Amino acid sequence: MTANNAFYAQSGGVTAVINASACGVIETARQHRDQIANVYAGRNGIIGALTEDLIDTSQESAADIAALRYTPSGGFGSCRYKLKSLEANKREYERLIEVFKAHDIRYFFYNGGGDSADTCYKVSQLSETLGYPVQAIHVPKTVDNDLPITDNCPGFGSVAKYIATSALEASFDVRSMSKTSTKIFVLEVMGRHAGWIAAAGGLIEDHNIPVLVLFPEIEFNPEQFIAAVKAKVAQHDFCTIIVSEGAHYPDGRFLAEQGTRDAFGHAQLGGAAPVVANMIKEALGYKFHWAVADYLQRAARHLASKTDVDQAYAMGQAAVNLALAGHNAVMPTVKRLSDSPYQWEVGEAPLSAVANVEKFMPREFITPDGFGITPICKTYLLPLIQGEDYPPFANGLPRYVTLKNAPVAKKLGEFAL
Amino acid sequence: MTANNAFYAQSGGVTAVINASACGVIETARQHRDQIANVYAGRNGIIGALTEDLIDTSQESAADIAALRYTPSGGFGSCRYKLKSLEANKREYERLIEVFKAHDIRYFFYNGGGDSADTCYKVSQLSETLGYPVQAIHVPKTVDNDLPITDNCPGFGSVAKYIATSALEASFDVRSMSKTSTKIFVLEVMGRHAGWIAAAGGLIEDHNIPVLVLFPEIEFNPEQFIAAVKAKVAQHDFCTIIVSEGAHYPDGRFLAEQGTRDAFGHAQLGGAAPVVANMIKEALGYKFHWAVADYLQRAARHLASKTDVDQAYAMGQAAVNLALAGHNAVMPTVKRLSDSPYQWEVGEAPLSAVANVEKFMPREFITPDGFGITPICKTYLLPLIQGEDYPPFANGLPRYVTLKNAPVAKKLGEFAL
Structure with a gap:
């Protein structure tokens, strides 16, 4: 088996734990160098892929990658940029394939919410329509908790x-x-x-x-x-x-x-x-x-939920494992096994069922008068805030990491967004 | 020596650590039961004294008093109520003395900012003008850090x-x-x-x-x-x-x-x-x-500075020690001995020099353009945010204490505010 490269990008509003997912992706990929040679991160999300502005994560020390687990924000930069449909903007998708080809990228890990799941789903379809094999795995992230199927969204x-x-x-x-x-x-x-x-x-x-x-x-x-x-x-x-x-x-x-x-x-x-x-x-x-x-x-x-951090990391880890197992167009999920004690395992959902679906509060989670939450809602919520996971502090403030974010040498011409 | 009672009240806007000062007052007083029989707290600050609405802190367990150290807000209630001058409102001061006499209160600990220091100073003058001996000690507290003389204000x-x-x-x-x-x-x-x-x-x-x-x-x-x-x-x-x-x-x-x-x-x-x-x-x-x-x-x-918590407690402790040493009309202060490592000890300031004086940022703490802080300002600030002092958590949220706040039986008639 030849080792190819992976692309990882953060999309949309960032969270306190999206970097924990990044940490999960990169640390897991580093354990499989025979299959994933390197993880290239998109500088400022998918824009980094379109403009061939890739970050060489192999330049980051193991300690700095580990520090992503307790650093909020998007360590590689994120963006609000939604790809149109394949028909409406074939040019952008062709560019993505061009960049992937140029850098031997066969794995696409996209860390975001509902809009991003849609983008990820479209990329997953590229292998068929544009004839280049790329496995697209969505890594769930939203503070809004509005993705379907998964028990909750990291963040x-x-x-x-x-x-x-x-x-x-x-x-x-x-x-x-x-x-x-x-x-x-x-x-x-x-x-x-x-x-x-x-x-x-x-x-x-x-x-x-x-x-x-x-x-x-x-x-x-x-x-x-x-x-x-x-x-x-x-x-x-x-x-x-x-x-x-x-x-x-x-x-x-x-x-x-x-x-x-x-x-x-x-x-x-x-x-x-x-x-x-x-x-x-x-x-x-x-x-x-x-x-x-x-x-x-x-x-x-500084006040993250340990449960949330653990799940964010697990989603990143699972995304790589799913890719290595040959899956495409899927998203790892949190599957709740029991409320108390809270037990969960990693599940999997097809992106076709995730993209552009918003999960709202069920009416039975809200009291009849509309101004409070019901016991069933509390039973759902409480496990998700369990545990503390304080970052290290130095000189009075959290010691968060800022990565080097060294660029990968470009191989292609400019691309106008 | 006969044991008398002490009165303690919280005044003005509360802070994350004003209860740590209360904890310092009560725990220290409890170590001197031969001199301070009980600490009565004003329910909702000085209003509790005026309306004879006193809280019997002896009803609180040692564990609950200890929990004040990590519980934000004012455990006994605070208020925004400024006493006028002795001349303008003699009635209120006479009522205070009446309540103090009825409950054998000889120590007055007032935990607040500049306005409260002024009130405390006025109370300290009562012993002379109204012929009832009461020692008034101000315990410093402001998030605004605007009290003079002390290195900083707890909170x-x-x-x-x-x-x-x-x-x-x-x-x-x-x-x-x-x-x-x-x-x-x-x-x-x-x-x-x-x-x-x-x-x-x-x-x-x-x-x-x-x-x-x-x-x-x-x-x-x-x-x-x-x-x-x-x-x-x-x-x-x-x-x-x-x-x-x-x-x-x-x-x-x-x-x-x-x-x-x-x-x-x-x-x-x-x-x-x-x-x-x-x-x-x-x-x-x-x-x-x-x-x-x-x-x-x-x-x-949940994100308190350990330095701040320690100093808030120390101010409460020092207030009692100053009272027992016979002092009146004073405020314990934080006295900075060195910046790095930060070393400090408890000092003392006369209330006449504290009341109604506001300490602003010196011009040399602000950059010439007016939009930043200078190195000397950073040297001042950094010691004050050192250390973490997390509260205990239970079921995902901080386990803060709510006191019983049992009332002391009234001995006097009503008093209209």
Whole structure:
């Protein structure tokens, strides 16, 4: 068997543990040098492949690759760049094949969410349509937890742990102050369409914190919401509100929309928290504070879930093993075997069933009033935030790695994106 | 020697480590039962003293008091309530003495910032003017780090560590994304008048992160700022901006003001981050993200600085020791002996020199251009964020304590606030 090269790229919004998946890919590939000579990483994701801007990961020390396991962000750079269909943009796919051929790349590992699974699926079809054999394996990653089939998406468990912990801490703070000062704390969290992250905030209910959650899956009803806030404050003197950036009115209007859109055409959101806080102030007069966690939540490797880190690594490892076993157009998954104790194993899903499918919160995970999470939801969520996996610290701050990211010598001409 | 009782109260905004000071007070008092029979805590701060709503801390187990060391927020409740001068509101001071007499309270430990130091100072004068002997000791606490004389204020070191870590993590994230997406990340931090917390964000410069800081001490100049952002992005392709909630224009106008005021008459701020982000978008067109940390930063006990926790505890301990040594109208301080290795000891300051004095960032701590911190500032800050002191976790979340907070039987009539 001849050893070929592998291509690995990170796609879309990065997470606290996507580098742990990268670590899993590269460390596992290095154990099979007879089959995978080298892993070339795309500088800034798929753009690196299109522009032949490849990173030679063999230049990185074993220690630095190991450090990826505890370093948040995308170590090789990511991008928001969605390939069109093969028919609409054959030029880009032909270029990919050209680059793969030039660098003897036969394995394509793509680490991303739903849009990226679609890209990965298209690449997997190249071998047939363009006559070059390449095995495409998708490595799951989204903080939104919206990929189907897999029990959860690496990246989500750590955000969930961060949001639940932060909401708990801030709620303790508000509880201290409510007598004369702040009674309302609003925390805005990510999740455009799926309310999984918001749901994690609901976990603090079991720590005796009055909490209301605004999900993107539930149409926002201001009257019912204000009534619910009033009831909580009447009983507890304070209330914490977790609002998803995707919370919206029945007509689809987001609670706060900045009006700009990202490369995938998604509305760029932010600012629902002050809207909700001021709405309460106006209706009930309570003093409020609000926070928008934004990137802090998805980058917070200092508070990662050990379960999440382990699974992120396992997905990277499994992707290489699947490739070496000859699979194509698949994604390794987390398969839940039991809730308590949480047991899981690596599963496998065909990309045709993953691409462009979004997994939302099931209605039975949300309380009938629409403002909380049910016991079945807690049973689902709690295993995912178990365990701590602190990064090493040096001189007061986490000691995260910045890779050398040495380029592979180019063999082809320029390519205009 | 007869044993009398002590009163302890938390005042103003709470922190990640104010309970560590409470722990220091109570554990130390318990070692001197021959002199301090019991520590009564004010429920919701000084309001608890005025309304005779006292908490019997002797009802709390040693384990629960020890757990205060790792529990954020104010375990007994805090309040924003400033006593007027003795002349303007003699009624309240007479009530305090009445409550102290009724419960044989001879020690007054007040855990707060500048406003509270002023209250504590006034109480210390009661023994002379109202003829009841009470020793008043102020226990320093502010996330803003704006108390004079002491090397730093317990509460600050942990916020500084949280902000620097969070800014570092989010900057890694942005660096991954800047090729096709976010180039600007704006993080809004606390600090109405003093830029100490914002300065902590400047520490990430030494981790190769392009960062600009907007201090309340420097009048905001939009043209210079936009030029600085442009230069950073030209060199690094991205830039992180730390903006203090107190950043303002030369005419005093805050970058964002909600128009409401708290009980002390301070403007309630928030929302400078989106203002700065949109300003950059408009001038330079860069895609941005922004976060407002708000209470998350001061409640983030999960990422406390061990140095800060140790000092918070030591201040509580020292307060009791100062009282038992007969001192009055003083505040224990942190006295820095050396920068590296950081060595410190407990000092002491007269409250007359502490009350109503705010310590701002010295100009030499800020770079000439006004957007960064100098080496001398880093030398000051770095010791304060050293060490980690993680709370215990259970089932995925920190295991923080909620005290029983059993009331002391009332002996007096009602008192209208």
